[in-house]
Amino acid sequence: xxxxxxxxxxxxxxxxxxxxxxxxxxxxxxxxxxxxxxxxxxxxxxxxxxxxxxxxxxxxxxxxxxxxxxxxxxxxxxxxxxxxxxxxxxxxxxxxxxxxxxxxxxxxxxxxxxxxxxxxxxxxxxxxxxxxxxxxxxxxxxxxxxxxxxxxxxxxxxxxxxxxxxxxxxxxxxxxxxxxxxxxxxxxxxxxxxxxxxxxxxxxxxxxxxxxxxxxxxxxxxxxxxxxxxxxxxxxxxxxxxxxxxxxxxxxxxxxxxxxxxxxxxxxxxxxxxxxxxxxxxxxxxxxxxxxxxxxxxxxxxxxxxxxxxxxxxxxxxxxxxxxxxxx
Numbered sequence: 521x522x523x524x525x526x527x528x529x530x531x532x533x534x535x536x537x538x539x540x541x542x543x544x545x546x547x548x549x550x551x552x553x554x555x556x557x558x559x560x561x562x563x564x565x566x567x568x569x570x571x572x573x574x575x576x577x578x579x580x581x582x583x584x585x586x587x588x589x590x591x592x593x594x595x596x597x598x599x600x601x602x603x604x605x606x607x608x609x610x611x612x613x614x615x616x617x618x619x620x621x622x623x624x625x626x627x628x629x630x631x632x633x634x635x636x637x638x639x640x641x642x643x644x645x646x647x648x649x650x651x652x653x654x655x656x657x658x659x660x661x662x663x664x665x666x667x668x669x670x671x672x673x674x675x676x677x678x679x680x681x682x683x684x685x686x687x688x689x690x691x692x693x694x695x696x697x698x699x700x701x702x703x704x705x706x707x708x709x710x711x712x713x714x715x716x717x718x719x720x721x722x723x724x725x726x727x728x729x730x731x732x733x734x735x736x737x738x739x740x741x742x743x744x745x746x747x748x749x750x751x752x753x754x755x756x757x758x759x760x761x762x763x764x765x766x767x768x769x770x771x772x773x774x775x776x777x778x779x780x781x782x783x784x785x786x787x788x789x790x791x792x793x794x795x796x797x798x799x800x801x802x803x804x805x806x807x808x809x810x811x812x813x814x815x816x817x818x819x820x821x822x823x824x825x826x827x828x829x830x831x832x833x834x835x836x837x838x839x840x841x842x843x844x845x846x847x848x
């Protein structure tokens with residue numbers, strides 16, 4: 521079987537994917553990079569080999585990417601030097617005449633955010649489709665996550681590595697990973713709202729984000745992995761890009777549900793969300809004025825199907841997981 525170098529084993533997404541890989545492919549040789557020494561034994565107990573090191577250990581990452589048939593990155597969608605090290609290892613492998621390696625990378629549908637700034641949903645705005653290669657070709661380095669997606673797509677185009685990109689919506693639900701972790705999206709929102717001491721949305725808050733359940737993201741990883749170990753059906757990396765989304769949620773709803781739960785726990789004084797102008801918020805949350813409109817036709821063609829997701833359904837457990845991580 522092919523050997524796998526796995527990045528992100530202790531994370532919310534990566535831990536769940538790792539467990540699913542071990543269940544589906546118990547004899548698959550996996551080596552996981554683990555940053556925190558306290559987590560080494562926990563990850564090793566899943567039956568994988570463990571290397572302890574940092575994402576800044578680019579020489580180690582390059583060497584392991586060179587040595588393995590498949591690299592799975594669930595760790596960081598925005599770290600350019602980290603991804604460049606993976607690609608260098610893949611290129612060196614190809615240059616030395618070894619079998620072409622596979623790189624499965626995790627991005628996010630925020631790469632398709634529109635340029636909205638007023639918190640208003642535009643029903644006539646473009647819908648991005650993973651089955652439209654021109655839409656994937658439109659990803660540029662100046663887009664959120666594009667600084668990493670673009671060079672990965674270019675590497676796939678050059679042909680020295682076979683690239684696959686999975687681009688999930690905001691993920692909710694219980695992680696199955698060996699290390700306790702909560703939704704990155706909700707962790708970000710919770711930390712922002714508690715620091716601000718109010719739940720906010722931009723303008724009328726009708727602008728859309730999209731959601732997907734963690735179990736459905738894991739299912740798509742398994743399907744893409746199965747695809748990656750078969751003879752390639754496409755020479756285009758733009759035809760190996762997969763969106764994972766269940767459906768939209770308005771930002772006012774996010775603020776109402778999360779703010780209400782935080783107020784119930786005494787972490788906010790008021791559960792009523794407030795409308796603000798984007799100019800009154802820090803640049804790091806500029807996306808709160810914009811919308812995502814995406815469909816995953818290519819993912820659906822693999823037989824993948826996402827369950828309907830309601831933020832309200834899992835909010836107590838999701839916030840429990842996030843606060844355990846934040847407090848831990």
